[in-house]
Amino acid sequence: MQFREIKIGRHTLKYPIIQGGMGVGISWSQLAGAVSLAGALGVISAIGTGYYHSRAFVAKQQFGRPAEAEQFYNRKAVFEIFKDARKICGDKPLGANILYAINDYPRVFRDCCEAGADIIITGAGLPMNMPEYAADFPNVALVPIVSSPKALRLIAKRWEQRYKRIPDAIVLEGPLSGGHQGFTYEQCLDESYRLENLIKPVVLEAKSISDNIPVFAAGGIWTRDDIVRFMELGASGAQIGTRFIGTYECDVPQTFKDLLIGCKEGDIELLHSPVGYPARGIRTNLVNLIDKRQGPIVRCVSNCVIPCKRGVKAKSVGYCIADRLGDAAEGNLETGLFFSGSNGYRIDRLISVNDLIKKLVYGEDS
């Protein structure tokens, strides 16, 4: 099977591959810029942008953290990240990933569009009002992340009725993915929720809405053969996250990359999260301490996500997600929380983004 170029809204990708947005600080200018330059879609994470360049753009800090959502989702830093990524990829399509569950979603959406995002990808909740925020940006393509045909149906119905708009593409994320899941713990382990079993119903649902909604499969996809397998089941392409952490260009400090290189299959687990969904990550000493209620102090400084209710959920789960992911972005092995997809242990050395894209497009030996 030969990979062909693919359109998402008014934008054309050379290869049908999306690099999944990864926050905090994992897919920023260097990774997303390099991926877009190589012909796939680089996606900048809009999460925790206050941590960009060691918090250089943060006007107000408390306990060494960006204070409030306004600083955590930092407008100045978003512009800087896009400017730096554009130095690498020029005017090739470049995306932004914004979680629907964050505080300040409408403002962050606007910041990303004004900073130059061509495509916005949104998961963690059903983005029912996404087109409303895009009204001033007709060139920006809208891509919801779903985990069931029902979720797609609800989103599309609302968008058509209210905004006369349909999704420009869909990401279908299965339960092997890194970070937050769109499933309960039980569903993550249940055969019927495997990506292989979800893809056909979601593709059918997309087709019933329009012939022009490409579906990108995500979660546990590692090789060209994996991509082909899902394309044979009806996907138009794939979104891949974890494997991109194993590149020289990935924005995280070397400690994060080394942790992945050194980790074993059994070290990657589903963890509890204040966001309210299970999250897949690496069991480090921090996770052991959190389990024993001996983790770092929990206090809400960055007011990051709505479901946490200003730290109420964080206190019950035993950690603050903004602080722990912020520490991972700064390379702190003791207090950082490190997300990974279930295949993360397969990274054994770093390669360039260009080589990774070649492997994904032409096979492992290329």
Ligand SMILES: Cc1cc2nc3c(=O)[nH]c(=O)nc-3n(C[C@H](O)[C@H](O)[C@H](O)COP(=O)(O)O)c2cc1C
């Ligand atoms: C470290 C890490 C952080 C992530 N952060 C986000 C995020 O902020 N927003 C989001 O929509 N998905 C996030 N994801 C999910 C990825 O975008 C991607 O869809 C998923 O990882 C695909 O599965 P894979 O890692 O097995 O390829 C994250 C994944 C990882 C591994």
